[in-house]
Amino acid sequence: MRYVVYGAGAVGGVVGAHLHLAGSPVTLVARGAHLAAIRDRGLTLDAGDGRHRIDAPGTDTAAEVGWTDDTVVVLAVKSHQAAIALTDLRAHAPADVPVVCATNGIATETAALRLFARTYAVCVMLPATHLEPGVVVASCHPTPAILDIGRFPGGTDGLTAAVADDLRAAGIESEERADIMAMKRRKLVMNLGNGVDASYAQGEAADRLAELAQAEGERVLAAAGLTVVSAEEDRERRGSILRRRPDLVRRGGSTWQSLTRATGDSEIDYLAGEVVLQGRLHGVPTPVNEAVVAATRHLTATGGPARSLDAAEVLARL
Numbered sequence: 135m136r137y138v139v140y141g142a143g144a145v146g147g148v149v150g151a152h153l154h155l156a157g158s159p160v161t162l163v164a165r166g167a168h169l170a171a172i173r174d175r176g177l178t179l180d181a182g183d184g185r186h187r188i189d190a191p192g193t194d195t196a197a198e199v200g201w202t203d204d205t206v207v208v209l210a211v212k213s214h215q216a217a218i219a220l221t222d223l224r225a226h227a228p229a230d231v232p233v234v235c236a237t238n239g240i241a242t243e244t245a246a247l248r249l250f251a252r253t254y255a256v257c258v259m260l261p262a263t264h265l266e267p268g269v270v271v272a273s274c275h276p277t278p279a280i281l282d283i284g285r286f287p288g289g290t291d292g293l294t295a296a297v298a299d300d301l302r303a304a305g306i307e308s309e310e311r312a313d314i315m316a317m318k319r320r321k322l323v324m325n326l327g328n329g330v331d332a333s334y335a336q337g338e339a340a341d342r343l344a345e346l347a348q349a350e351g352e353r354v355l356a357a358a359g360l361t362v363v364s365a366e367e368d369r370e371r372r373g374s375i376l377r378r379r380p381d382l383v384r385r386g387g388s389t390w391q392s393l394t395r396a397t398g399d400s401e402i403d404y405l406a407g408e409v410v411l412q413g414r415l416h417g418v419p420t421p422v423n424e425a426v427v428a429a430t431r432h433l434t435a436t437g438g439p440a441r442s443l444d445a446a447e448v449l450a451r452l
Contacts, residue, residue: 135296136205138163138196138227140219142177144262144388145236146210147270148278149306151179151188156304160190161199163219169194171268178268182275182379196226206232206297208256209246212388213239213404216246224249232293236281238325238388239404240318243286253286254294257317259372263385265395273384274376280307282371284314307375316361320368323351325387325405329426332389332400332440333433339445346422346452351409357416386440393433393440402430421452 135158139150142162154160164172171177172192179186193199207227211219216237223233232252235242247253260279263271272278281301283294290310301308311317327344334340355362378384385391392400406423413420425448432438 135300136202137161137208137300138199138205139208139210140196140223141209141211141215142168142172142192142270143210143212144264144270144391145258145260146208147177147264148179148260148262148272149208149210149236149281149301150190151177151181151186151270152278152304152306153300154188154190155179155186156300158300158304160188162188162190162192163194163196163199164192165194167267168264175268177270180269180271181278182272182381196222199226201226201228201231203228206234206293208234208236209242210236212392212399212401213237213242214399214401216242220246220249234283234297235286238321238401239408240315240322241404241408243315247286252293254297255284255286255314255318257282257311257314257321259321259376261376261378263391265385265391271382273379273382275379277305277307277375277377280372280375282309282311282314282317284311287315288313313361316363317368317371319355319360319362320365322405322408323348323355323362324368326351326409326423326426328387328389329402329406329430330445331387332393332402333426333429334443334445334448335441337445339449343422343426343445343448347406347409347426350413350420350422354409354413354416354418354420357418358412389430390440393430393438396437398434398437400430400434402427402434406430425452 177188236256261273298308326347330344
């Protein structure tokens with residue numbers, strides 16, 4: 135199959151690079167300085183076995199993609215960018231193109247299904263960073279990621295089998311999951327620490343705030359009646375597959391990277407903000423996640439430095 139990786143940042147860049155190295159035809163969709171660097175000198179994958187130059191076509195619009203009957207879209211933008219990406223795809227991609235949502239949060243699949251009947255979900259376990267135009271860094275080696283896949287809203291089919299096969303051929307661990315959203319909801323709970331990690335100084339107070347945010351998320355998802363794999367099941371799936379590279383200093387998650395790069399936006403509304411939304415829908419108070427959303431929005435809007443707030447002050451107010 136041919137792949138259009140829409141959003142060639144940390145996640146999409148690592149996935150697209152490994153697919154390309156394994157021989158799958160890949161087109162990378164990026165923007166701004168990152169796209170300019172990809173066009174000028176290729177995408178650089180910094181991996182545990184060295185730096186690789188990925189000479190794949192790059193574009194900022196689906197209009198320039200050479201669409202074929204066997205093309206699959208891997209949607210790897212951040213969740214708050216999905217609407218623009220999906221609008222572009224709707225205008226220029228075939229109506230029956232499969233859209234595989236390799237995104238955090240649990241909202242992108244529903245937005246994609248509104249436009250594309252063949253919508254799929256991936257639970258993304260892929261530690262990576264993208265801080266420099268044209269460069270993505272895979273934080274784990276030799277297996278860079280676990281990308282389990284299923285059809286949305288549920289089930290598996292020939293496409294999930296084929297994509298999983300291609301991912302495994304590229305050195306990425308992947309299995310088909312009939313209830314993939316249950317895994318993504320567990321990942322959402324884990325990602326409730328992202329806003330804390332991005333906005334608050336590291337320490338015991340921040341750790342406690344993240345724990346409270348996650349516990350609040352568990353209560354909300356239970357009240358909503360949504361299936362969630364247990365934390366134990368998640369640990370068993372990860373096992374010892376993802377091994378952190380000893381040559382890298384551990385940085386921060388995707389929201390921290392957005393603040394560090396001063397992008398002016400973040401996906402906090404689809405992480406902690408998703409818990410706030412579900413809480414409002416089902417009558418469950420969410421003061422912890424509301425505080426995290428407000429803090430991250432503030433730093434994003436003002437250009438404040440990452441990890442510059444005091445979590446102890448939030449804990450005292452709560």
